[in-house]
Amino acid sequence: MKRSQKVRYIIDQFLSRGTLAIVLMLSIITFAAVLLIGILSHMFAGGDTTVFETLWTSLMQTLDPGNLSGVDGSFWYLLLMTIATIVGIFITSMLISVLSSGFQQKLENMQKGTSQVIEKGHTLLLGWNDNIPVIVSEIITANENVKRPVIVILSETDTLTVQDGLKAMMKDFKNTKVIVRRGEIHLKDNLEMCSIAHARSVVVAENDDVAIIKCLLGISQTAFFAPEAKGHVTAIFSDPQNLMAAKKMCGERLEAILLSDAMNRITAQTCLQPGLSFIYKELFDFEGNEFYFFNHPSLAGKTMKESLCRFSNATVCGLFKDGTPHINPKMDTVIGADDKLIVICEDDDKAILVEHHEERFADRIVKTPHKASRSVRRILFIGYNPSLLSVIEEMCPFVMKDSHLSFLVPTDTDTTLLDSTLRHCEVGYDIKKGVTYSNDALERLEYTKLDTIVVIANDLSDGERSDSETLLSIMHLKNILNEMKLDIPIIIEIERIQNEPVLHYASVDDFIVSNVLSNKMLCQIAENRHLNAVFNELLGEEGSEIYLKPAKHYVKMDEPVDFCTVVESAALKREIAIGFRLKHIHENGGVVLNPNKKKEIVFTGGDCVVVLAED
Missing domain, CATH: 1.10.287 (Helix Hairpins)
Known part of the structure; x- marks a missing residue:
């Protein structure tokens, strides 16, 4: 050289x-x-x-x-x-x-987002998709009372795209600092760049189970999984076997949600009880009322029934005992010194004990025995996607055999599995094919005997197109029902959260946004990992669930009562009342959760009480 x-x-x-x-x-x-x-x-x-x-x-x-x-x-x-x-x-x-x-x-x-993050106690979000703005918005709301909260987002998407996407969905980050970094979310160096070892919690926001497990494997190689670390990881899985594999790998560090089971159960219950998704949305949302744990020495030795009206601005719904949540436990259950009440309230500092509650309306309690929620139903389903089969399976135990389910599915749908599922359900049914958003196809259906109409998203792969078809179906249905002078509740399934404001104009009775509810749950668990067990108890096959039951079964109609009277009446039926739904109110579906115990209210025909009950 x-x-x-x-x-x-x-x-x-x-x-x-x-x-x-x-x-x-x-x-x-x-x-x-x-x-x-x-x-x-x-x-x-x-x-x-x-x-x-x-x-x-x-x-x-x-x-x-x-x-x-x-x-x-x-x-x-x-x-x-x-x-x-x-x-x-x-x-x-x-x-x-x-x-x-x-x-x-x-x-x-x-x-490019490749510089080192030097933060502690932050929330780390991994991935970028339409769900991230929902998650960020929820965490920002949860952090309003926190001093200098930080959210770090790591994804393979360009940082400017991520920042523009966040700003398009939310105008104000309030007191939360949002830091965006770019890189592959499963690589150890990228995770350490985001100071994962000092993160309070990690949210894996990928939609694919394989990608989630790959990411969890990368996280397990970092100091976040060190014995002295206290953080936890949250994720949403679609397959139970993949969830089990992830739990074996991550152990107690992982708090995961099985999306299909939880959302199918919520969808099924909402189809049977219009207005129910408004309740779930508020409970899973950081705006309004949500679940908190409460402990006070004066409650030790008291029974569950004695604690129900001890709060004016909080509603007792369960007991956290020995690390296990019990929703709607037996009324004679004794509260231990280390036990925590599970309460619904606006914030953890709003749960304040009162010394004594005066029983002013005991004579207006309707002392009828507990009534099961199963009934004869006539429901029309319009549209089809594979999740409908699981929804029907979840719904069948809650309807009586004389019920009848009608279906209008797209012309090219293979109805073999649907037919098989309905035969096992042992209810009457009929299946028609046609264009689900065509006025001609909808006019040929029978409506006079129906009690509920459910519009299902047709194509899960194209949420925008699916929501547009849903909107067109609703417009035709509204015209048909108006001409027939029928008032039938309409429930719709929305794929994209961005379309929610548009579909509100359709004046439907309830709507389900599966990915939004699941991500709201994910945020709640990211903030408090013990809530995963609460949600599993609430949405599990066994135990108590949320029901809307006629108010006339609890208190006298057209007479003023306070909500504590409703709570006392529900307790006699081995139920816990957490709110009510007023038929003449359209905002938020007429649902009011955690009402003030002392405030008077007059129930009329068609109003409902929101209760936690076993059936």
């Missing part, structure tokens, strides 16, 4: 180190030029000028070329000063260019 090639190679390697290396090189060149020109200038300057003075003059000429006009001396002295000026012009220009380029590169790196 030639010496010149070796020199060029060394220079290339030196310059490849970045802006600081180039600045250092320019400084060396400047120093060398100033030293050489200064020494030569001293030789031609003559007079009493010292070496230091000529070096200083050379430095000033190099750094400030404008000084040349005031220089006097011999021809050779002026020539050297001119050379110093020219060198200064080139060096200054190069320095400005290098610094500008380095600064621009730094800005670009910051925009």
